[in-house]
Amino acid sequence: MIKLKTIALIMISSFGIYAQQKFIGSLIVESPAFHNLIASDAKIEVLASGFNWSEGPVWSKEGQFLLFSDVPENIIYKYKAGEGLSVFLKPSGYTGKLPYSQEPGSNGLIINNEGELVACEHGDRRVTRMPLNQGGGKYPVADNWQGKRFNSPNDLVQSISGTYYFTDPPYGLPDRENATTREIDIFGVYKVDKFGIAEVVITDLSRPNGVALSPDEKTLYVAQSDPEAAYIMSYSIQSDGTLKDGKILFDATPMVKAGLSGLPDGLKTDKKGNIFTTGPGGVLVLTSEGDLLGRISTGQNTSNLNWGDDGSVLYITADMYLCKIQTKTIGKGF
Numbered sequence: 001m002i003k004l005k006t007i008a009l010i011m012i013s014s015f016g017i018y019a020q021q022k023f024i025g026s027l028i029v030e031s032p033a034f035h036n037l038i039a040s041d042a043k044i045e046v047l048a049s050g051f052n053w054s055e056g057p058v059w060s061k062e063g064q065f066l067l068f069s070d071v072p073e074n075i076i077y078k079y080k081a082g083e084g085l086s087v088f089l090k091p092s093g094y095t096g097k098l099p100y101s102q103e104p105g106s107n108g109l110i111i112n113n114e115g116e117l118v119a120c121e122h123g124d125r126r127v128t129r130m131p132l133n134q135g136g137g138k139y140p141v142a143d144n145w146q147g148k149r150f151n152s153p154n155d156l157v158q159s160i161s162g163t164y165y166f167t168d169p170p171y172g173l174p175d176r177e178n179a180t181t182r183e184i185d186i187f188g189v190y191k192v193d194k195f196g197i198a199e200v201v202i203t204d205l206s207r208p209n210g211v212a213l214s215p216d217e218k219t220l221y222v223a224q225s226d227p228e229a230a231y232i233m234s235y236s237i238q239s240d241g242t243l244k245d246g247k248i249l250f251d252a253t254p255m256v257k258a259g260l261s262g263l264p265d266g267l268k269t270d271k272k273g274n275i276f277t278t279g280p281g282g283v284l285v286l287t288s289e290g291d292l293l294g295r296i297s298t299g300q301n302t303s304n305l306n307w308g309d310d311g312s313v314l315y316i317t318a319d320m321y322l323c324k325i326q327t328k329t330i331g332k333g334f
Contacts, residue, residue, distance in 0.1 A: 022045070027040070030295070039326070055107050059307060063080075065080035068109070070105065071107050074093060075087055075088075094123020103122050103172045104123035151169065152171055156211060163192065164192040165191050168190060187205060199242075209225040212277075214269055215270075215273055221249065221269070223277055230251070231249075232248070232264055233249060252264055261281070262278065265303050274286065275290075296316070301319050303318065313327070
């Protein structure tokens with residue numbers, strides 16, 4: 001099984017995309033306004049497949065390529081049109097002795113304000129930054145809170161002012177929430193200021209996961225991947241970077257109970273304030289008020305997504321697949 005998957009990836013790396021385009025999934029419309037963002041004939045195109053669990057896509061504007069994680073395989077891949085797939089970094093999130101856990105590698109990735117790759121590292125239990133255009137290794141962004149190691153940083157975002165926000169669920173730990181190596185009792189959301197000081201800003205979520213900022217950066221959105229409380233939360237950001245007025249913006253729990261596969265995970269916003277979040281049934285498209293416009297149904301458990309190219313292309317990581325879909329909007333950051 002492992003050998004077959006390796007061959008598939010090598011073939012993709014050597015020959016680029018499939019000889020014929022492959023498409024998966026469908027569009028599920030809940031409101032006519034959905035088609036203001038996604039054309040009725042838009043398709044979910046598969047760019048590469050054969051991964052264990054793809055995650056954390058991020059677009060390099062300077063290099064015009066996509067980076068994304070395969071968390072169980074401890075790899076960051078690079079995908080570039082015309083060149084196909086290649087290994088960008090291995091190990092990506094765990095540098096210790098194996099075996100460690102089911103998800104030891106990097107998860108969420110961003111390109112920070114300085115053009116560096118910033119990674120949430122499950123196995124090494126830290127957030128790091130790495131220059132893309134020069135030699136040298138990684139630098140720590142945060143590796144502890146009050147002297148205690150994080151559980152397994154999962155996803156992150158950075159504001160224009162430089163403040164990072166990241167989530168810290170147990171998914172990368174051996175035995176997850178039952179790990180004997182846990183040092184922090186909560187599964188928190190943290191902010192890291194420009195001096196590298198980590199401060200917990202949310203303490204009452206059971207499984208915080210994806211994070212995103214509104215276009216005006218006055219609101220932080222947090223996805224919770226708890227099947228009993230599958231929420232998209234929103235919080236007002238104060239002048240000092242702390243949060244208040246946390247509320248449930250969208251409750252996806254009924255969708256989970258109805259049998260749609262997947263949980264709230266990665267999320268991003270567009271320039272108009274709409275929210276694109278992975279969740280039950282693929283990618284949910286919400287207004288800033290939390291109204292469901294429709295779904296980009298991949299037919300797979302869908303982990304994360306990000307904007308790329310000119311900002312109108314949405315890249316999606318869905319289980320074994322790397323996909324993209326053309327939209328009619330522009331993502332935040334473009």
